Amino acid sequence: MITLGENHIFMKIAVFSTCSYDKDFLELLNTGHELSYFTETLNLQNVLLTKGFDALCIFVNDKADAEILPKLAENGIKLILLRCAGFNNVNLEVAGELGIKVLHVPAYSPEAVAEHAMAMILTLNRKIHKAYNRVREGNFSLENLMGFNMLGCKVALIGTGNIGKAFYRILKGFGCQVSAFDPSPDAELQSEGLKYENLKDVLNDAEIVSLHCPLNEDTFHMINAITLKLFKKGAMLINTSRGGLIATADVIDALKSGQLGYLGLDVYEQESKLFFKDLSANIIQDDLISRLISFPNVLITAHQGFFTKEAMSQIAAVTFSNADNFCKGLPMNNELLN
CATH class of the missing domain: 3.40.50.720 (NAD(P)-binding Rossmann-like Domain)
Incomplete structure (x- = not known):
């Protein structure tokens, strides 16, 4: 009462x-x-x-x-x-x-999620997670740890709300070439030089695609077998928004074929059964996330971006x-x- x-x-x-x-x-x-x-x-x-x-x-x-x-x-x-x-x-x-x-x-804190997205990009790019484990085992070799410069990298920014806006400014600081898709373009970002295009043109030949949009009937599985073909071969996909934006099975196929070179997920479509729980003593029953975890070029965090x-x-x-x-x-x- x-x-x-x-x-x-x-x-x-x-x-x-x-x-x-x-x-x-x-x-x-x-x-x-x-x-x-x-x-x-x-x-x-x-x-x-x-x-x-x-x-x-x-x-x-x-x-x-x-x-x-x-x-x-x-x-x-x-x-x-x-x-x-x-x-x-x-x-x-x-x-x-x-x-x-x-x-x-x-x-x-839009910056919290935006900074986490950039942390995922840098980790995957420079293979920080692999280097960390190698050194702990006494392996100081640089073999297969090569990354690429962020300066001049072509990034597709999907969604320019509060988080997307914060992320754009981080990308700008790194000297990336950024184009964006959003049904409601942000005039302030346009004045700062951000160019808006349709989804197909933004994804076309993108080296990094980062999702910062809500989940609704228009965005559900917006990253799928069709849109993944628009990425530059070997591109990176980052999702810190909602798991349902991605058709997980299609992403797995793209990883297997090499069309997708890196994947960073802080969200997952079936995360309600997994995230925010300690399941270390259990057998994970979700075959899709188990498959994702098996890829060496996939980084998953458990909805940690806001934290x-x-x-x-x-x-x-x-x-x-x-x-x-x-x-x-x-x-x-x-x-x-x-």
């Missing part, structure tokens, strides 16, 4: 997909709400856990789809607080019909600001509408 404090309105909030670091930052920046933590991802099997709460606080792999949302409404949930920018895991139309408000954190102190602080602060605005009837600038 929402209750009125001396100078504040409080809610009971169920926090799903909680890791220790989530709890640390949420506790530190809590504006007075009653939080209950669940390590599980929200799904149809555990939706009963939401009974008795006013609001949910969820992350990228929690489901709030057309099947789950009515049950949330029955349990009294009035508000969904996303601890992220992406919202493809929430059915906004159904939420609206049920009167459940959905708020997100539209920008917490900086600055970003975590901002996520928690904005999440509680969203909750407070809802409680006080103030304008909700971060509300997601269908």
Whole structure:
């Protein structure tokens, strides 16, 4: 039940997909709400856990789809607080019909993700991960560790929102030749010299392709057998956005044929069953990611791009600001509408 404090309105909030670091930052920046933590991802099997709460606080792999949302409404949930920018895991139309408000954190630290994308590029290019393991084994040979200069490298930037914009400026600092695709070109970036083209022309002969766009019906599997043929042979693909942007089986085929020379993934289409968990003592049942891990030219991190102190602080602060605005009837600038 929402209750009125001396100078504040409080809610009971169920926090799903909680890791220790989530709890640390949420506790530190809590504006007075009653939080209950669940390590599980929200799904149809555990939706009963939401009974008795006013609001949910969820992350990228929690489901709030057309099947789950009515049950949330029955349990009294009035508000969904996303601890992220992406919202493809929430059915906004159904939420609206049920009167459940959905708020997100539209920008917490674009630089965090952009810097991680560049870290992946440099690691794959200069084979830092291989060199690290070699030296630990006493192997100081440079054989098969050759990279290429970033200066003058042709990069296709797919999506120029907050993260794409931050990444463009990093690429510019390296002296890369950057062209971009985005249905809504950014005038500020255009004034800085960024050239926008259609997707086919941007991908054509690209040496590095980096994805920085949301997942929706227009972008689902935008990197597939057809678009991969537009890449320069041996090119690099980086995805720090959403796993569903890539048709994984097609990417594996491109790696096997050599059409794709490098792959860096911080996201994966079936990541909800894997990421944010310690499965080191288990047999991984996902054959696609097992195949990807077997390639020497593939680098996978487990949705780590956002993970900086600055970003975590901002996520928690904005999440509680969203909750407070809802409680006080103030304008909700971060509300997601269908």
